[in-house]
Amino acid sequence: MSEISTNAVRHVAVIGAGQMGNGITHVFAASGHAVTMIDVSAEALTRGTDTIARNFDRQVKKGAVSAEDAQAALARISTNTSLDAVATADIVVEAATERTDLKFRIFEDLDRLAPAGAILASNTSSISITEIAARTKRPEQVIGMHFMNPVPVMQLVEVIRGLATSDDTTQRVMTMARALGKTPVEVNDFPGFVANRILMPMINEAIYCVMEGVGTPEAIDTVMKLGMNHPMGPLALADFIGLDTCLAILNVLHDGLGDPKYRPCPLLRKYVAAGWYGKKSGRGFYQY
Numbered sequence: 001m002s003e004i005s006t007n008a009v010r011h012v013a014v015i016g017a018g019q020m021g022n023g024i025t026h027v028f029a030a031s032g033h034a035v036t037m038i039d040v041s042a043e044a045l046t047r048g049t050d051t052i053a054r055n056f057d058r059q060v061k062k063g064a065v066s067a068e069d070a071q072a073a074l075a076r077i078s079t080n081t082s083l084d085a086v087a088t089a090d091i092v093v094e095a096a097t098e099r100t101d102l103k104f105r106i107f108e109d110l111d112r113l114a115p116a117g118a119i120l121a122s123n124t125s126s127i128s129i130t131e132i133a134a135r136t137k138r139p140e141q142v143i144g145m146h147f148m149n150p151v152p153v154m155q156l157v158e159v160i161r162g163l164a165t166s167d168d169t170t171q172r173v174m175t176m177a178r179a180l181g182k183t184p185v186e187v188n189d190f191p192g193f194v195a196n197r198i199l200m201p202m203i204n205e206a207i208y209c210v211m212e213g214v215g216t217p218e219a220i221d222t223v224m225k226l227g228m229n230h231p232m233g234p235l236a237l238a239d240f241i242g243l244d245t246c247l248a249i250l251n252v253l254h255d256g257l258g259d260p261k262y263r264p265c266p267l268l269r270k271y272v273a274a275g276w277y278g279k280k281s282g283r284g285f286y287q288y
Helices: 003-008 019-030 042-062 067-075 083-088 100-113 129-133 167-179 195-211 217-228 234-241 243-257 266-273
Strands: 011-015 034-038 077-080 091-094 119-122 142-147 156-161 183-188
Touching (some): 011 019, 011 083, 019 034, 019 042, 019 067, 019 142, 034 083, 042 077, 083 100, 091 100, 129 142, 195 217, 195 266, 217 234, 234 243, 243 266
Parallel strands (some): 034 077, 091 119, 119 142, 156 183
Antiparallel strands (some): 142 156
16 A cells, blocks of 8 residues: 555544445545544444444455455444544545535635645536635645445546645555555546536437437437446436436536536436436336
């Protein structure tokens, strides 16, 4: 493991215990870091730690990690319902719900509570890192660290530089991501960055195809899987991401770039209004 990983970063705080937060906690703990997973909900923390334990069990059964290493990683994880727990963190990774107002508020609090030298990273999939950083007095230490879902499996980390993000912060985070076994890719701060600027219009167009009766969800996903060699069809992927999250990202793209090609499909808005968020709610384009 790299020097920056073992020496400079001793304590990691992760904000949020949902599917992204517990996945990020998992990979940091597996790489030898002490991690505090923070969420306002004690129930969410319990669900998150249970998910991490199940994922480690799966990795042990597959031979990806030893049982001893999995137990050691789990022992490095603590939980807390208070943001005060970031007081000793060397890096904080925020993985809260994809809401601009919530992330702004969290970063204002993190700036006040985290050590002066700590890096403040956001796992946001679309919201401006520059705007998030402007809520702090340390914009040079604020960066995007966008992991892919499921975090323990997916290799990519988009590392997003805000307008004021320093070279030092960027290099430290790139090095840290490599030490986690990930492949970091540096990108600049534009709405949707790279991954979602390309992915979300495809998902949105697939939803238009459903709305206009071009094909069933199954037909559309089969075309993309067999015709384009995608491992998962766009509508199944949208359900997996969460239709509410897809809508939030498309709204950021539409508002930030002002181009009508990013306008969210009315059917997507209707499903979200109905509470059909996809896999997490039991229903989206498919039933679960």
